[in-house]
Every structure is written in C-alpha cells, then in structure tokens.
Amino acid sequence: xxxxxxxxxxxxxxxxxxxxxxxxxxxxxxxxxxxxxxxxxxxxxxxxxxxxxxxxxxxxxxxxxxxxxxxxxxxxxxxxxxxxxxxxxxxxxxxxxxxxxxxxxxxxxxxxxxxxxxxxxxxxxxxxxxxxxxxxxxxxxxxxxxxxxxxxxxxxxxxxxxxxxxxxxxxxxxxxxxxxxxxxxxxxxxxxxxxxxxxxxxxxxxxxxxxxxxxxxxxxxxxxxxxxxxxxxxxxxxxxxxxxxxxxxxxxxxxxxxxxxxxxxxxxxxxxxxxxxxxxxxxxxxxxxxxxxxxxxxxxxxxxxxxxxxxxxxxxxxxxxxxxxxxxxxxxxxxxxxxxxxxxx
Amino acid sequence: xxxxxxxxxxxxxxxxxxxxxxxxxxxxxxxxxxxxxxxxxxxxxxxxxxxxxxxxxxxxxxxxxxxxxxxxxxxxxxxxxxxxxxxxxxxxxxxxxxxxxxxxxxxxxxxxxxxxxxxxxxxxxxxxxxxxxxxxxxxxxxxxxxxxxxxxxxxxxxxxxxxxxxxxxxxxxxxxxxxxxxxxxxxxxxxxxxxxxxxxxxxxxxxxxxxxxxxxxxxxxxxxxxxxxxxxxxxxxxxxxxxxxxxxxxxxxxxxxxxxxxxxxxxxxxxxxxxxxxxxxxxxxxxxxxxxxxxxxxxxxxxxxxxxxxxxxxxxxxxxxxxxxxxxxxxxxxxxxxxxxxxxxxxxxxxxxxxxxxxxxxxxxxxxxxxxxxxxxxxxxxxxxxxxxxxxxxxxxxxxxxxxxxxxxxxxxxxxxxxxxxxxxxxxxxxxxxxxxxxxxxxxxxxxxxxxxxxxxxxxxxxxxxxxxxxxxxxxxxxxxxxxxxxxxxxxxxxxxxxxxxxxxx
Numbered sequence: 001x002x003x004x005x006x007x008x009x010x011x012x013x014x015x016x017x018x019x020x021x022x023x024x025x026x027x028x029x030x031x032x033x034x035x036x037x038x039x040x041x042x043x044x045x046x047x048x049x050x051x052x053x054x055x056x057x058x059x060x061x062x063x064x065x066x067x068x069x070x071x072x073x074x075x076x077x078x079x080x081x082x083x084x085x086x087x088x089x090x091x092x093x094x095x096x097x098x099x100x101x102x103x104x105x106x107x108x109x110x111x112x113x114x115x116x117x118x119x120x121x122x123x124x125x126x127x128x129x130x131x132x133x134x135x136x137x138x139x140x141x142x143x144x145x146x147x148x149x150x151x152x153x154x155x156x157x158x159x160x161x162x163x164x165x166x167x168x169x170x171x172x173x174x175x176x177x178x179x180x181x182x183x184x185x186x187x188x189x190x191x192x193x194x195x196x197x198x199x200x201x202x203x204x205x206x207x208x209x210x211x212x213x214x215x216x217x218x219x220x221x222x223x224x225x226x227x228x229x230x231x232x233x234x235x236x237x238x239x240x241x242x243x244x245x246x247x248x249x250x251x252x253x254x255x256x257x258x259x260x261x262x263x264x265x266x267x268x269x270x271x272x273x274x275x276x277x278x279x280x281x282x283x284x285x286x287x288x289x290x291x292x293x294x295x296x297x298x299x300x301x302x303x304x305x306x307x308x309x310x311x312x313x314x315x316x317x318x319x320x321x322x323x324x325x326x327x328x329x330x331x332x333x334x335x336x337x338x339x340x341x342x343x344x345x
Numbered sequence: 346x347x348x349x350x351x352x353x354x355x356x357x358x359x360x361x362x363x364x365x366x367x368x369x370x371x372x373x374x375x376x377x378x379x380x381x382x383x384x385x386x387x388x389x390x391x392x393x394x395x396x397x398x399x400x401x402x403x404x405x406x407x408x409x410x411x412x413x414x415x416x417x418x419x420x421x422x423x424x425x426x427x428x429x430x431x432x433x434x435x436x437x438x439x440x441x442x443x444x445x446x447x448x449x450x451x452x453x454x455x456x457x458x459x460x461x462x463x464x465x466x467x468x469x470x471x472x473x474x475x476x477x478x479x480x481x482x483x484x485x486x487x488x489x490x491x492x493x494x495x496x497x498x499x500x501x502x503x504x505x506x507x508x509x510x511x512x513x514x515x516x517x518x519x520x521x522x523x524x525x526x527x528x529x530x531x532x533x534x535x536x537x538x539x540x541x542x543x544x545x546x547x548x549x550x551x552x553x554x555x556x557x558x559x560x561x562x563x564x565x566x567x568x569x570x571x572x573x574x575x576x577x578x579x580x581x582x583x584x585x586x587x588x589x590x591x592x593x594x595x596x597x598x599x600x601x602x603x604x605x606x607x608x609x610x611x612x613x614x615x616x617x618x619x620x621x622x623x624x625x626x627x628x629x630x631x632x633x634x635x636x637x638x639x640x641x642x643x644x645x646x647x648x649x650x651x652x653x654x655x656x657x658x659x660x661x662x663x664x665x666x667x668x669x670x671x672x673x674x675x676x677x678x679x680x681x682x683x684x685x686x687x688x689x690x691x692x693x694x695x696x697x698x699x700x701x702x703x704x705x706x707x708x709x710x711x712x713x714x715x716x717x718x719x720x721x722x723x724x725x726x727x728x729x730x731x732x733x734x735x736x737x738x739x740x741x742x743x744x745x746x747x748x749x750x751x752x753x754x755x756x757x758x759x760x761x762x763x764x765x766x767x768x769x770x771x772x773x774x775x776x777x778x779x780x781x782x783x784x785x786x787x788x789x790x791x792x793x794x795x796x797x798x799x800x801x802x803x804x805x806x807x808x809x810x811x812x813x814x815x816x817x818x819x820x821x822x823x824x825x826x827x828x829x830x831x832x833x834x835x836x837x838x839x840x841x842x843x844x845x846x847x848x849x850x851x
Contacts, residue, residue: 227695235706236675
C-alpha cells in the first residue's frame with residue numbers, strides 16, 4: 001500500500017513537472033516575441049481568444065482535432081510496440097489520393113454505397129503506403145523511422161504529380177487541383193460549422209484503440225512487445241506480424257484523415273490539404289505518451305495552438321513559425337522528460 | 346617477491362551485492378606466461394579489468410617494477426605498458442589494419458606515415474608469426490587474424506604486459522596452436538602474458554604459472570610442473586557449499602516413461618560458439634537432468650532448441666512421443682513446457698506491466714482467461730489466485746508493476762507462472778543465478794515438488810553444487826557434444842570439472 005501511495009504521489013509530481021516545463025516553453029517563446037518587439041501577453045491572448053473565445057473558434061479547433069487525433073493514433077499504435085511511425089503525413093496524402101480516385105471515377109454511385117467505399121479506399125491507401133516501411137523493416141531490418149519520414153516526401157510529390165497532371169480540373173484556369181467531388185462523395189457538416197462526420201472516425205479509432213489495449217489479447221501482446229521485446233520473442237509472440245499489423249492499421253487511420261480532409265473540408269484534392277497534420281499528430285501522440293484518452297486532450301491543446309497560429313498571422317502579423325517553435329520546444333521537453341525517466345531506473 | 350615485474354597486492358572490489366574480488370595477490374615475472382583459471386563469476390575478468398583501468402579497485406595496490414602505479418582509466422594502463430585483448434575485439438571493421446593501428450598509435454601523440462607504418466607492421470608481424478596483410482580491411486579478416494591485429498596494436502603502443510580474456514574461445518584448433526606459438530615467442534622476448542581461461546588443457550600446454558580463483562579469492566598459485574589437470578579441476582570447483590538436500594522427494598524413483606528424447610541434434614551456435622554437434626539423450630518422467638558445462642559449450646543452445654527458440658538443423662526432438670522439432674515456441678509452451686529463463690528481468694517478464702499481466706505471458710489453458718481475442722482479466726485473476734493457492738505459494742500484489750519488485754520476487758513470479766501450469770517438462774536456465782540463499786532454497790523446493798508431480802526437468806546451470814544437490818543425472822557438455830552423463834552420487838565434482846574443461850574422460 002505504501003508503494004501505491006508513492007506511485008500516486010509520483011503521478012502528481014509528474015503532472016506538476018510536466019505543466020511547469022510546458023510553462024517554460026511558453027516563457028521561452030515569450031522572450032523571443034519580446035525580442036521582435038511584440039508583446040507576448042498580447043500574442044498569447046490573441047492565440048487563446050481566437051480559438052477559445054467564440055463558438056466559431058471552438059468549432060474550428062474541433063475541425064483541426066479530427067486529423068490530429070487520427071494521425072496521433074496512427075503514431076501511437078506502432079509506438080506502443082516501440083516503432084516510430086513518422087509517416088502519418090505521407091499516409092494521409094496517399095489515403096486522400098485513393099479516396100479522390102474513388103470520388104472522381106465512382107462519383108455517380110449512390111451516397112450510401114459511395115461514402116463507405118471512399119472510407120475503405122482512404123484507409124487502404126494509407127495502409128498500403130505504410131506496408132512499404134513495414135515490409136522492409138521485417139525483411140531487411142530497415143529502420144522504419146527513416147523510411148516513413150522519407151516516404152512523406154514521396155507521397156506529397158505523388159499527389160502534386162496527379163493534381164498537376166491527369167487529374168487537373170480542366171476548368172481550373174490551370175490551378176493545380178481536381179474537379180470538385182459530387183455531393184454523394186461529401187461528408188456532412190454539423191450545423192453552420194465545418195465540423196464533419198469524420199469526427200466519428202477519430203473518436204471511434206481512439207475508443208477502439210483504448211479497448212484493444214485494455215481488453216484484447218492483441219493489445220496485451222502489443223504492450224508486452226513494447227515493454228520487453230526479448231521476453232515477447234521467447235513467449236512465442238509473432239513480433240513480425242505485429243510490425244506489419246500496427247504500421248498498416250496506423251497508416252490506414254492516417255489515410256482516413258486524408259480522406260476526411262478531401263471529402264469534407266476541401267471537396268477536392270489539392271496540394272496543401274494538410275498543414276502538417278501528420279507531424280503535429282506525431283507530437284500529440286508523444287505528448288500523450290501514446291495513451292488513447294490523453295490523445296484527445298493533447299489534440300485539443302495543439303489544435304488550439306495551431307488555430308491560434310493562424311490567428312496571429314492575421315491580427316498581429318506574426319509568422320506562423322512562432323507556433324512551430326512553441327510546439328518544437330514542448331516536444332523537446334517531452335523527450336527530455338522521457339530520457340530523464342529512463343535514467344531513473 | 347619485490348623483484349616481480351607486475352605485482353597486485355590485496356585487490357578488493359565489490360559490486361552491489363557481490364564481492365567480486367577479495368584480497369587478491371598476484372605477481373607476474375618478466376617474460377612469464379601466467380594463466381588465470383576460474384569458473385564463471387570467479388572474479389578473473391573483474392581483476393583484469395581493474396588492471397586495465399576499466400574498473401577501479403575499492404582497495405589494494407598495483408606495482409610495476411616495484412613502483413606503485415595509479416591506474417584510473419585504460420589510458421593510464423596503456424601509459425604503464427598494460428594492454429588488453431578482449432573477447433570482443435575493439436577494432437574498427439571498416440578500417441584497414443594500418444588505419445586501426447595508426448589510430449591507436451596516434452592517440453599516444455605519435456604521427457607516422459602510413460607507408461612507414463605498413464613496413465613496420467610487416468617487420469613486427471614477421472618477427473612474431475603475426476601474419477596479416479596491412480592493407481586489408483578488418484572486416485575481411487578471420488577471427489584469428491583479427492586477434493593478431495589486436496596483438497600488433499598492443500605491441501605498437503608499447504605494451505609490455507599483455508592481457509588476454511579467453512583468447513582461444515573464438516579460435517579454431519589450428520588457430521589456437523598458432524596463438525600458442527605467438528605467445529611463447531612474445532614471452533621469450535620479455536613480454537608478460539596474462540590469460541584468462543577455463544580450459545585446463547590450454548593451461549597445461551602454455552602457462553608457466555597458474556593462479557586459480559574461486560568466488561573472488563585466490564585458491565592457489567602454482568608452477569605448471571607442480572600440478573596435474575585433476576589438481577586444477579579440484580581447485581576450480583572446491584568443496585560443495587550447498588548442503589545436500591535430504592528430502593523424501595529426492596528418493597522417489599525416476600519413472601521409466603520417457604519425457605524428452607534428443608536424436609542426434611545439430612544446431613548452430615551464437616557467433617564463435619560451438620552450437621550443438623550431434624546431441625542424443627533421453628529424459629525420463631520425474632527426472633532432473635542437470636546440464637553442466639563451461640559457458641559457450643552448447644548448454645544454452647540445448648535449452649533453446651527444446652523451446653523452439655533456435656532452429657534445429659538436423660536430428661529430432663521428441664516430447665512424450667510427439668515430434669517437436671522446429672515447432673513454434675508458442676506451440677511448445679502450450680504442451681505445456683515450462684521455461685525458467687536466466688535473468689528473467691531481461692528475458693522472462695515485461696517489467697513495466699503488472700504481476701497479473703505477466704502471469705499470462707506464456708499462453709496456457711490452465712492460466713488463460715481469454716476467449717478468442719477478448720481477455721477477461723477478472724477471470725484470469727481468479728484462475729491465478731486459485732493456482733497460486735493450490736501450490737501453497739504467495740505472490741506479491743498482482744497489480745504492482747514487476748519493475749518495483751525485488752529480484753527474488755521477480756524470480757518467484759516466473760517460477761509460479763511456469764510451474765503452476767503443471768508442465769510435462771521444465772527447461773531452466775541458471776535458475777538461481779544471483780539469488781540469495783532463501784530464494785535459492787525455495788526454487789529448489791519448487792523444482793522437487795514439480796518433479797514429484799510428474800514433471801521432468803532439464804536444469805542448465807553453472808553451479809556445480811546445485812547440480813550435485815538436485816540432479817538425478819548430470820550431463821556434461823563440451824564443445825557442443827555430450828562429454829559424459831554421470832551419476833552425481835558416485836561421482837566427484839572434480840571429475841565433472843575435468844569433463845567440462847575437455848580434460849581426460851573418466
């Protein structure tokens with residue numbers, strides 16, 4: 001019992017330490033703003049007022065949270081067994097591309113059949129794209145971190161190739177984007193907001209991930225591999241199968257985020273469908289320590305910052321990079337904390 | 346004794362929980378080949394690593410030519426003319442022989458043109474039979490050649506005292522002969538050679554003097570001509586320290602039903618190890634078969650092929666009449682076969698998960714509570730509590746993460762998990778290594794209980810006392826083959842020691 005109390009105590013200290021360190025990141029960026037001659041309090045005020053101060057702002061935060069949560073789960077599932085999937089950005093793009101193919105060629109299908117098909121295509125696109133690094137990891141021990149990271153550029157270039165090439169809308173006055181999707185291929189919005197039904201993909205993925213971890217053999221074996229791969233191997237757990245499975249499911253979920261972006265927000269495929277959702281989602285997953293429920297919380301936090309970043313560009317004429325710097329600092333703090341935690345053993 | 350070239354006085358070194366060296370005295374004359382003999386964990390490597398500045402002694406002093414020297418780092422040691430060749434060579438594979446040696450020489454502030462260095466390498470190599478091609482890249486070289494590069498490197502950095510950690514363990518028999526010649530030539534030129542080994546035959550072939558270590562202390566230092574292999578084997582293993590177990594359980598007869606059969610099994614070993622070279626034996630129900638051997642002679646591989654962790658390249662393994670050769674580990678564990686790993690924290694548990702979660706790591710019907718994919722933790726908990734109770738055991742709180750438990754308790758979790766499934770066969774790797782006396786005693790009792798419930802036990806251990814106390818028979822492994830199977834009641838430990846070290850067969 002004494003031990004339990006200690007653990008609980010540690011948890012309190014942990015939360016305090018984490019909050020304190022995040023505050024440090026805000027202070028550091030504040031100093032940076034001062035050096036530009038901007039008032040940091042005003043800037044932070046603008047960030048939070050813009051995102052949290054109105055119904056519209058809040059709804060836009062939720063809109064950003066949808067791809068962030070999906071990409072975070074795409075990172076978290078493989079991370080639970082010790083794999084670093086930095087490729088959610090690319091998987092998102094390929095998912096969006098496959099869904100676009102469906103929307104452009106099957107656009108005449110009735111909505112009840114077309115939308116599920118597009119969901120499936122988006123998922124498959126991301127999964128197939130994630131299968132590439134998974135396959136090489138299993139067959140040749142190729143580092144999945146480097147592989148997924150580099151494939152991001154490949155994916156983005158493939159999408160650019162398509163929208164500049166055969167998929168370009170003839171009516172676009174040479175802008176690089178596709179035809180607008182038919183109504184049957186569009187996800188519904190709620191009320192006057194841009195919150196769309198893709199929200200249920202994200203929440204569904206998180207709940208399923210949570211249940212799988214807690215209640216299934218699959219999640220159990222995943223946690224064993226993540227905790228001690230050698231013990232898992234000696235217990236006869238098929239590690240290679242899990243490498244393929246987790247990376248592909250993760251990739252599929254990121255692909256779903258891409259599908260939702262083109263089928264709801266954009267209504268067509270174009271370059272820049274993602275403002276780094278894959279990378280920010282990676283950050284969300286690490287801030288949440290790959291814990292499904294904390295992913296919602298952290299996606300909200302980073303959704304606020306990211307929307308706030310858009311706001312300060314307009315209202316204070318500050319570059320969006322300020323928010324990137326802030327996120328990077330927060331990320332370093334998380335990494336530093338993890339490294340320190342390891343030393344304590 | 347003050348004339349000795351190198352003298353270690355009263356060296357003591359402890360690690361948390363272990364006294365690795367206790368008051369060790371050792372002296373080496375100029376041009377002497379001195380063997381350090383001892384079982385695993387006797388403290389030989391620790392002593393040599395202290396001399397090489399890898400560790401710092403807690404107390405004691407080191408003298409070279411009568412002068413007290415202070416060795417805090419390997420750089421200090423090299424400055425004193427002490428060099429060491431580790432079992433895993435410290436060469437850079439992508440560099441050529443010249444570059445590797447130049448790197449070591451440069452560290453000492455000398456700069457040499459590579460052509461000049463190549464010529465000097467050829468000269469020195471010719472002088473000591475250290476034939477290697479200076480331009481060759483290290484990764485292209487055989488293990489024996491790499492060892493010669495290591496020796497050359499020590500010679501070029503001015504080492505006068507050369508330490509070798511089990512120099513022959515990675516060499517082929519021909520290379521061993523070559524190494525002996527090199528060592529003799531070096532000693533005749535006044536180099537001191539200290540080598541760590543388990544192999545009695547090599548000691549008798551090469552050493553001028555022999556120091557035997559056991560449990561961190563010097564048992565004896567003797568001139569080679571004054572001792573025989575049997576004397577050394579006796580010094581190595583000493584007298585039994587575990588009180589023999591006077592238990593009724595041990596008196597129960599071994600059943601005649603065969604549990605495990607090995608038919609001429611071959612398997613590859615870890616790099617540099619012998620693997621299995623045609624092993625055949627049978628293990629009866631209710632029998633404890635001890636497996637003895639110096640580390641790296643195939644005992645680990647033996648256990649691993651049983652568990653399906655290492656592929657068997659030839660031969661058959663049969664469990665209760667069922668062919669298990671190269672079946673998957675998951676299937677074999679479900680037989681059920683119990684598996685007690687060495688160092689469970691590294692290989693047998695997931696330390697960040699709770700005790701409860703660790704209890705079902707190995708899938709077995711008696712313990713699992715899952716239907717298909719869903720795991721019912723309530724049912725699992727109930728089953729485990731029932732099993733634990735039936736065994737009359739206590740487990741730590743099931744919700745605690747394993748990492749927060751003591752080593753003894755972690756081992757207990759593993760034992761209860763493995764033995765509560767009522768295995769037909771238990772494979773145990775060094776099950777009591779690092780455990781205190783109470784935990785060791787509990788482990789031994791559990792083995793005997795399991796035996797009387799009908800399980801057969803393959804007990805792989807380096808602790809001869811343990812093997813003699815528990816085993817119905819002891820199988821001795823040497824170079825991947827069975828060197829002999831003996832009855833512990835009619836055999837002396839030193840005879841087993843002889844078999845282990847490849848000495849004359851009894």
